[in-house]
Amino acid sequence: MSQQLRRSMPLLPISIVMQLTELTARQIRYYEDHDLIHPARTEGNRRMFSLIDVDTLLEIKDFLEQGINMAGIKKLFEMKNQPIVQEPKAQLTDAELRSILRIEMQQAGRFQKASLRQGDLSRFYH
Amino acid sequence: MSQQLRRSMPLLPISIVMQLTELTARQIRYYEDHDLIHPARTEGNRRMFSLIDVDTLLEIKDFLEQGINMAGIKKLFEMKNQPIVQEPKAQLTDAELRSILRIEMQQAGRFQKASLRQGDLSRFYH
DNA sequence: TTTTCATGTTAGATAATATGACATACACTT
DNA sequence: AAGTGTATGTCATATTATCTAACATGAAAA
Numbered sequence: 001m002s003q004q005l006r007r008s009m010p011l012l013p014i015s016i017v018m019q020l021t022e023l024t025a026r027q028i029r030y031y032e033d034h035d036l037i038h039p040a041r042t043e044g045n046r047r048m049f050s051l052i053d054v055d056t057l058l059e060i061k062d063f064l065e066q067g068i069n070m071a072g073i074k075k076l077f078e079m080k081n082q083p084i085v086q087e088p089k090a091q092l093t094d095a096e097l098r099s100i101l102r103i104e105m106q107q108a109g110r111f112q113k114a115s116l117r118q119g120d121l122s123r124f125y126h
Numbered sequence: 127m128s129q130q131l132r133r134s135m136p137l138l139p140i141s142i143v144m145q146l147t148e149l150t151a152r153q154i155r156y157y158e159d160h161d162l163i164h165p166a167r168t169e170g171n172r173r174m175f176s177l178i179d180v181d182t183l184l185e186i187k188d189f190l191e192q193g194i195n196m197a198g199i200k201k202l203f204e205m206k207n208q209p210i211v212q213e214p215k216a217q218l219t220d221a222e223l224r225s226i227l228r229i230e231m232q233q234a235g236r237f238q239k240a241s242l243r244q245g246d247l248s249r250f251y252h
Numbered sequence: 253t254t255t256t257c258a259t260g261t262t263a264g265a266t267a268a269t270a271t272g273a274c275a276t277a278c279a280c281t282t
Numbered sequence: 283a284a285g286t287g288t289a290t291g292t293c294a295t296a297t298t299a300t301c302t303a304a305c306a307t308g309a310a311a312a
Contacts, residue, residue, distance in 0.1 A: 005177070013299095014269070015168070016137050025269080026290060042141070044298045046269060051131070069288070139268095140300070151300080152259060170267040172300060195257075 007055075010040035010048035017049045021057045031060055034070045036077065133181075136166035136174035143175045147183045157186055160196045162203065 005011075014025055021028075031037055032047075037056050039047040056077075063073045131137075140151055147154075157163055158173075163182050165173040182203075189199045 011142050012137055013139050016174075024290075026292085029270090030289070042298085044269090045271095046298070048142075064289085150259075152261085155301090156258070168267080170300090171302095172267070190258085 007051040010050050010053075012049040012051075012054070014047050014049070017054055017057065020054050021061060023057060023061060028057065031057065031070075034074065036060055036070070036074060133177040136176050136179075138175040138177075138180070140173050140175070143180055143183065146180050147187060149183060149187060154183065157183065157196075160200065162186055162196070162200060 012020075014028060017023075017028060018025060028037075028047075032039065037049075037053050037060075039049045039053055042048055059077075060073055063076065068076070138146075140154060143149075143154060144151060154163075154173075158165065163175075163179050163186075165175045165179055168174055185203075186199055189202065194202070
């Protein structure tokens, strides 16, 4: 079984991550610019992604499809990593909360969630 | 948990495989030339390896360190994939068997198997 | 000694990726 | 209606990573 292959190990080049997530390189880099992911870099400055990064990207994609913007997603991630605190409502400011809720409301009547997570990678190789 | 991430999925570039296996690109390509592995190729002809390929490479490395040559390793792999047959001794010709056994014998008094499989990848990123 | 085997090394070509700039569609705001 | 902001597309240019092919080499086998 070779190594331990931790999910945090940077193993994947951006091309593979594009296939796994069905995101463009532009999108992936944009999310990095906004500090939503922090892929490792090779000595030659190439991004190298871990499986955790891939999961995060899929979450981002999902949130975006729900109409949440970069700022909202970032805050959501911060919250997720914040363990339960004695003042749970202190996590979001009122303004932040209203902002997110408003977007959620306005985007409520949405469907076609047929986003299929099964992208067939085989077609990329011969 | 994102995708299924089958162990047979071609996800890794050769640079990563080099790190995971501590083999040189030259060695990896050489083993491919000898049909011990069959990595996928991108449209641009770059090799792309699966986790199974990595496992196979680690096996090859191990066999080589035991003094077994390409032909022997190839035959061993063929055997492993050959399900149990009614004539188990029909798998190897006498000559092949003697050849392998001889090598095993002559290489018998060997030690320093301290090959640590835990290669610290962190040093490759910043 | 001469081969064979596994690997090193180098050269030249090309693919993959990086960054940065400009363009654009859409939703919101004023 | 006009203006803004956000997420993404597209293009140009630079650099890294990988490819193939050829020649070199040390150790072991014949």
